[in-house]
Amino acid sequence: MSGLIRCSNGHLFSSRRYGTVCPYCNIETATQERKETGQVGQSDIDVDEMLMMEKIDPVCGWLVCIDGPRQGKDYKIKSGKNFIGCADDMDIQILGDNKISRRNHAILVYDPKKHETVLLPGDSNGLVYHNEAAVYTPVVLSVYDVIEMGESKFLFVPFCGEHFRWEDPSSFPDEGGYETEGESDGSYGNI
Secondary structure, eight states: TTTTEEEEEOOOHHHHHHHOOTTTTTOOOOOOOOOOOTTTTTHHHHHHHHHSSSSSOOOEEEEEEEESSTTTOOOEEEEEEEEESSTTTEEEEEEESSTTTTOEEEEEOOOEETTTTEEEEEESSSSSSTTTEOOOSSOOOOTEEEETTTEEEEEEEESSSOOOOOOOOSSSSSSOOOOOTTTOOSSOOOO
């Protein structure tokens, strides 16, 4: 019986396959994220040193679930290849949608040299759609593009790109923000 979890509604399911989200009612049974805590008696300096040594992989964008079992959940996109699936070893792990493949349903790649994010089909049987069209070859993503996998739809929200790059933080303007078409009041516009 190891690896089985019972949700608050009494459904029994495999945590290896579905993580901590009940596949029947989509209730989160327990969070998989663990907070870093120091041991009792450990000094603040030791904790600070430990946190400074931890490698940070900065965010380059997000996928936000706009329709499906995980509606409202965001997923971080990091530099390089981001493999998407339900398995624990996926860079972007999407739980609760049984039609998303366990491994490599799709791949999102942020290219730091070209400053663009590309959507690639994975090597699973499931299809991925970009703005209602099936993806068979690499597709460069734009702000608010819709990506569909399984029974879920996601909105692409870039952070890095034309206006900001981690390699060159000075690419972000010091004041005034970005102007959108027809806007010149100095307030922050839509990026």
